[in-house]
Amino acid sequence: MQTSMTVASFETTVRVFDAVRALAFIGDLSMGQPTDHSPRTAWLAARIAREAGLDDTACEAAREASLLRWSGCTANAAGFAAALGDDVASREAMLAARPGWSDPLEAQGGLRTVMTPLAQIHCEVSGEVARLLGLGDTTQATLRHIFENWDGTGLPDRLAGQAVPQTVFAVALAGDLETLTRVYGVEQALVAIAQRADIRYPSAFVRIAAREASHWVAMLDEEDDGAAHRGASSDRFDTLTTPAMDRSTPIEWISEVIDLKLPWMTGFSRAVAQTAADCADRFSLDAQTRARLHCAGLIHGIGRSAIPNAVWNVPTRLSSSAWEKVRLVPYWTARAGNQTGQLADAALLASYAYERLDGSGYFRGVARDALSTEARILSACVAWVALRSTRPWREAMSADQAARVLRDEAARGRFDIEAVEALVAAKPIVRRTPDAGAQAATRLSAREIDVLRSISKGASNKEVARELDLSPSTIRTHVENVFRKLECSTRAAATLKAAAMGVL
Template identity: 50%
Template sequence: MQLDHTVTVEEAVQLLAMVGDLSMGQPTDGSIRSARLAERLALADGAEEGACAHARLVTLLRWSGCTANASGFSALLGDDVGGRDAMLTHTLPPGTRMSFTSVAPLARIHCEVSGAIAEAVGLPPEVETGLRRVWEHHDGGGMPERLAAPHIPRLVYYVNLGSDLEILARAHGIDEALRLIAARSDKKYPAALVRLLAVHAREWLDANDAPPCPAPVPALAARVPLSIVADMIELKLPWLLGYSRRVADLAERAALMAGLPPAQQHCLGRAALLHGIGRAAVPNAIWQHSGKLGAADWEKLRLVPYWTARAGVQVPSLRAEAALASHVYERLDGSGYYRDLDADTLTMPQRILAAAAAYAALRMPRPWRPAFTAPEAAAVLAAEAAAGRFDLQAVNAALGAADGTRLDAGDTAAKRKSLLSERETAVLRRLSLGESNKEVARELKISPSTVRTHVESIFRKLGCSTRTAATLKGLTLGFI
């Protein structure tokens, strides 16, 4: 039976808003707070209830295209997350080149994707149009089409003024925020709206924890696939496309094979579709890095599941799924993150999600390696189970769901240990670093002829004839 992985449009919008905030280096409630200000401005300007609701939705979704152009901003600014935060807060380093020709193509991608998302979830045409025009300016100096009034919907000004006030007041204080906004009067926004905002800005910011009463939007009660959130996240890194869908399918089938009840199967599938939310907060340069990460970059990766867990706070109806999703990188030996849990606390659904995500990742190519074959991926999980990091039952369920492969207890620690001796393992690890026989001999304090004997034995046992192939086999079997 196909399990239901839909959410309401309102829930999808809230999740997309959070992903957008993380991608732009903003607090996870930044778009919510900006939307409240945009609504208040619309109300004060005499807009009808429907227009106020549309302004709220455009504000929440205004970053929904930002994952699609993350690679472009990474190339332009070096850091797609921190760089765009600096753009929003007017803190880019002096001399940063941000020409129209370099940014306009990225703005076009952003607007097209966010408009397409609004269309896909069935939001009103006014919302879609607003998203496609959200970077245009009152005087025609915006992007990507350089439209000017009256060809820009008025709700775009509500959105931009509410958003800019929230971001700039948080970064610089309200007085400086109003000065920066006033400097763009009759350029980015109409002067009359700037004056209206200035009158109420302090009052609205003080009351911004309590939202105004928005008009109901019937379309928000409709249901849409939760996978739209996963797909939006994975636009950030093209080599990730489809990953969360694969994990969801594998985790659900593994849960069925493991005998978990339908409710847990359902939660696992939905959690898998959410588990990448926190990935949006990490700059592309870190994801693309092929070598060893420094401490600061590694700490950003450790926070990925934390930000995913925060999605349950922002969308309480998905709290259980977000909590499960945030355990995807925990390991039985306590070496995982971000909670550093171990076998005493990890449940079977959490263990299955971890195994399914690891297997799906191995089976997909990455910029620094090709995809593992099914036997190679199974060997990696076998080694991880033998080392005490993955649960053997969960691994068996994931492998069985993938292609029917199963591991017996005898395939884990004992057989792995007997394959290569400790000395052969040490030699293989040195070979994987590109060292010659003489260099290995010097490091291990043995003779070159002894190294040569060990290399021949390693090749024979691993069924290899080259050092590169032996290295790959060593990685898949967990010797390296």
């Protein structure tokens, strides 16, 4: 059996631009938006920033921040689901300013009480994503303050006026303009935007929108109509790149953002990728194919962002309507391939993760000869890792239990028996242990890492206390130490940062 060092030799980096494209796609799905929402917003934000007299650095930051504006959405999905039921639909209603969208929050202490911690999670995570991608300080600052308002009523810190990066107002106005014109038309959108002058953004920015919006929106629509007529997707993304996005970045960051949506999924995509790569070695596949499988394992859950958390968290059998939503996960992953550049090939393979040899899988329902060796390996690996992971509806299975299930499924014609036997025969993948450098960089103790591992999967302080046989007050102290050492204040940000450092 090949060791994990084989995986490390794979080409696991992509252009930052393509990582941003993937994250923009995930963000738009999470917010219930069309998948061209973020690029259209970035196009508008760049023009607003330029018209407002912002310098080149700020104009580039406005583009970058617009594309990553929703990269924190997976991290606070659980909070939105707890507060409003459907995290995807509620956020779509919020952006569209639909009447009554926030009514359920009144019984929970009001909008500010509920939304402040959710905004804190979002801002910390999106700012951390920008840092991991190597984007500049202005972009990071924009994302860390993306919900602040001109008049000081924003979230989470209630900054006001010049204390807020001016790029925040360019991005916020562009986002409102894109959403509201699509939902209500340009005229009504401008009325709503005018009502937010000197509240959400300065009146000078609103005057720019009043003067240019009709022309800009017409240009966007004309470009999209032309692309549709040619039977192609718009190449707008290519006009949005910046010098900072020409560098390379690990693909793993994308998988961490994907898995933040459901705390119990923490590390799942990495485990699938590792398992798929090891399995590919046992099939003696070439290095390029192994690398594609590894990458597909990392991003196979892109489409999960479009599905409300409530669908995933039920402890019972899914209803027919819920299953119809779940069946769309690989469909959206396939769609991501259309706008993710270097990741397109891996995204296409990833979209076969839930197909089955007998045609009973989804979303295509294809069988046998339509499934490549890589697709057969990937689907078996996803099932293998899932069976051995704890889920809301069952405990994790042992290796022997999971092997029996997969062999039975293979006997029924659903999985490739060679892939199953390769998985069953393999030595278990040992949970990654932080190397000395990673541990020293964070200065986390072994016990603090144990606590972080548990809270990263959604465990409460009381649950961690029971698991580790410690008092809740001791766990609280460990959590505070973790936050201090990682320089963050939310569990989601700590999870992302620790994973990036190799601690988790």
